[in-house]
Amino acid sequence: MLEIILFACFGLAAIAGAIWVILGKNATWSALGLLINFCALGALYIMLNAPFVALIQFIVYAGAIVVMFLFVIMFLMVARGEGEDRRLVQRYGGIALAVLLAVGLLYVGLNAAMPRAPLPATPQDNVQILGLTLFSQYLLPLWMAGVLVLIGMIAVVVLARRRREA
Amino acid sequence: MSLSSLHYFILSAILFAIGGIGVLVRRNVFVIFMCVEMMLNAVNLSLIAFARYLNAPDGQLLVLFVMAIAAAEVVVGLAILVALHRRRPLTDVDEMNVLQG
Numbered sequence: 063m064l065e066i067i068l069f070a071c072f073g074l075a076a077i078a079g080a081i082w083v084i085l086g087k088n089a090t091w092s093a094l095g096l097l098i099n100f101c102a103l104g105a106l107y108i109m110l111n112a113p114f115v116a117l118i119q120f121i122v123y124a125g126a127i128v129v130m131f132l133f134v135i136m137f138l139m140v141a142r143g144e145g146e147d148r149r150l151v152q153r154y155g156g157i158a159l160a161v162l163l164a165v166g167l168l169y170v171g172l173n174a175a176m177p178r179a180p181l182p183a184t185p186q187d188n189v190q191i192l193g194l195t196l197f198s199q200y201l202l203p204l205w206m207a208g209v210l211v212l213i214g215m216i217a218v219v220v221l222a223r224r225r226r227e228a
Numbered sequence: 229m230s231l232s233s234l235h236y237f238i239l240s241a242i243l244f245a246i247g248g249i250g251v252l253v254r255r256n257v258f259v260i261f262m263c264v265e266m267m268l269n270a271v272n273l274s275l276i277a278f279a280r281y282l283n284a285p286d287g288q289l290l291v292l293f294v295m296a297i298a299a300a301e302v303v304v305g306l307a308i309l310v311a312l313h314r315r316r317p318l319t320d321v322d323e324m325n326v327l328q329g
Contacts, residue, residue, distance in 0.1 A: 073239045178232040218307040
């Protein structure tokens with residue numbers, strides 16, 4: 063019972079944050095809605111017996127990515143509102159496409175064989191199990207993720223240089 | 229009634245669709261980028277839920293990789309936007325229609 067109440071609270075907070083992102087007046091309001099969305103999802107991860115992933119969510123997503131967004135928005139001072147809205151066809155066509163996507167996903171979800179009850183949970187050694195599997199089965203993707211982050215850092219340094227005028 | 233993975237999947241689908249609406253409707257480039265991140269998080273929620281209900285750690289590991297890739301993508305995307313902003317201070321994707329320069 064408590065689980066259902068917590069799921070409802072955090073789920074509604076995540077949806078409210080998401081609606082705040084798409085309806086925010088300017089980019090800074092949307093960033094705050096994104097922060098609410100990420101924190102609610104982190105709480106849901108804790109409910110789903112994934113404390114390590116929840117911690118990484120709070121640190122990386124809510125603590126680094128949203129902060130980086132806000133830094134760039136305030137550095138470029140682009141937080142004023144947009145101009146005129148899109149034409150009605152574009153706006154309602156976009157909403158209709160996304161609603162169609164949601165309906166398709168829900169149709170698949172309601173007709174698929176989803177696990178209805180959680181399997182018996184393992185004892186509280188989430189980090190050990192993650193570490194064992196990460197460094198045995200997923201070693202190659204782990205190394206590739208490291209190389210990818212390195213490439214990202216190099217790309218940022220190259221992009222941030224000022225072009226030397228000839 | 230107890231929670232099943234279907235509830236988490238429905239929440240994930242709703243968040244994904246809201247992100248999709250944001251990508252298609254908004255014109256501010258930062259808001260579009262934020263909505264893409266929101267869609268990635270919706271998929272993360274679905275992965276974690278199935279990892280719990282099937283008692284397998286693979287879902288959580290996939291989420292870790294998705295987070296690493298999303299972080300690298302945000303970094304490079306924001307660097308591109310800052311580099312673009314030096315040329316012309318634009319935030320409207322409808323105005324960014326010139327591929328050169």
